[in-house]
Amino acid sequence: MSCHCGQEKNQGKEPDPARRSFLRSAGAFAATLLAPGVTLYAFGGGEAQARAPGEPVSANVRWGLMIDLNKCPPGCNACVTACNEENGLKTSGRPEIDAQWIRKVTLKDPRTDIVRSAPVMCQHCEKPPCVDVCPTGASFKRADGIVLVDKHICIGCRYCMMACPYKARSFVHETHDDQKTGAPRGKGTVEGCNLCVDRIDAGRQPACVDACAKEGGAMIFGDLNDPASEISKALRKQPTARLRADLALNPAVQYANLK
Amino acid sequence: MQRAWKNFLGEALILVALTAPCLAEDGAGRVPVPHPPKGQGDHCVADTAFMRRYHMMMLVDHRKDAVHQGVRTPQYSLAGCVSCHAVKGEDGQPVSFASEKHFCRSCHSYAAVKIDCFECHASRPETPAKAADSSAPPGDADAERLAAFLRETNLRESKP
Numbered sequence: 063m064s065c066h067c068g069q070e071k072n073q074g075k076e077p078d079p080a081r082r083s084f085l086r087s088a089g090a091f092a093a094t095l096l097a098p099g100v101t102l103y104a105f106g107g108g109e110a111q112a113r114a115p116g117e118p119v120s121a122n123v124r125w126g127l128m129i130d131l132n133k134c135p136p137g138c139n140a141c142v143t144a145c146n147e148e149n150g151l152k153t154s155g156r157p158e159i160d161a162q163w164i165r166k167v168t169l170k171d172p173r174t175d176i177v178r179s180a181p182v183m184c185q186h187c188e189k190p191p192c193v194d195v196c197p198t199g200a201s202f203k204r205a206d207g208i209v210l211v212d213k214h215i216c217i218g219c220r221y222c223m224m225a226c227p228y229k230a231r232s233f234v235h236e237t238h239d240d241q242k243t244g245a246p247r248g249k250g251t252v253e254g255c256n257l258c259v260d261r262i263d264a265g266r267q268p269a270c271v272d273a274c275a276k277e278g279g280a281m282i283f284g285d286l287n288d289p290a291s292e293i294s295k296a297l298r299k300q301p302t303a304r305l306r307a308d309l310a311l312n313p314a315v316q317y318a319n320l321k
Numbered sequence: 322m323q324r325a326w327k328n329f330l331g332e333a334l335i336l337v338a339l340t341a342p343c344l345a346e347d348g349a350g351r352v353p354v355p356h357p358p359k360g361q362g363d364h365c366v367a368d369t370a371f372m373r374r375y376h377m378m379m380l381v382d383h384r385k386d387a388v389h390q391g392v393r394t395p396q397y398s399l400a401g402c403v404s405c406h407a408v409k410g411e412d413g414q415p416v417s418f419a420s421e422k423h424f425c426r427s428c429h430s431y432a433a434v435k436i437d438c439f440e441c442h443a444s445r446p447e448t449p450a451k452a453a454d455s456s457a458p459p460g461d462a463d464a465e466r467l468a469a470f471l472r473e474t475n476l477r478e479s480k481p
Contacts, residue, residue, distance in 0.1 A: 115392075115393075115394055116392055116394055117392070118386070118390035118391060118392055119390060119391040202389070204389065204391065205390075206391070210388075212388050212389070213441055214384060214388070237440070239417060239418075239419065239439075239444075240443075241441065241442065241443045242443060242447065243400050243403075243442075243443045243446070243447045246441040246442045246443070247441055248440040248441030249440065251441070259391070260393065262391075263391045263393050264393075
């Protein structure tokens, strides 16, 4: 059980650097007396810290993406290409059954003719509908906010594909024997963007973000819970929108200049 | 005298019947015992007898940690097994599970145990030179994990 009292208290105001550094050095230990004999202990101040190789993921971190559509030209497909390359997604010759972990969606306002092109992938919702409907628990949200499929227990029922409002999940229709080591995938299971979870566990960025940095630099990846991270700073600078915000799923992917 | 001779003959027959399988296994080649190729490095992550009996449980244990907890220590990962135990084919490249030479297949075909790991996982290392660091002795954390695993499996086995 964990307590986020300290984290909530800091929200909405700029943290004092001196106090923050003291907390960091002191191990940010907090104890709350709930009732006689019941005490909640919380360690850590909710900041992103490099994880040791044997350390499990922590809810102190929430990985997210910010995509600035002003820097995302309609013709560029670098993120999609990089994703396919990284995860070994190849065309089967039948585009209608090919897996898409990320796709470019072109939006046009009919009144103004303004065209926007947005990369859309799994939005890594805080309250993911795909997890709600999964009958086996294969679709799950990791402690650090990444929504992914445990293909060992996925039975391929595709309820998650129906539930996802972003059409982010794909079904693997055919057998494969040339998978990438970091991206196991096989027939009869559902898959989707996992934010390149193996790269994140190795302390690296997702492949799409790396590819985008060489092109327009529209994507920023980082820890949404860390006020000092690059993504949090960028999110404070300009307004962003979430896709289908009316569903209140609180996605971790946020778009700037969508309108 | 005749009775003693018969007894001797009977004992001799029993002796031959008991020793025949051992002899055949040793050199006659009648029993096709698998001879999986040796992996890279000096030793595996645990001794051979332990690995033979428990490798599947170690993989399941590691898979839970890796997928759900993000703990991807290379020591007990399937990618580590595949990398260290890669067998090169005639073209000098590591063979896939489709080949009878594949390390896992050499035993699993013999034992008639079907595995579905490689329906999803890569059965060949991506970069053959980049093998998992299994030649290094396990660190303290790994030794502790292995000890915990052993305790757990012993408990599980002792339960009726």
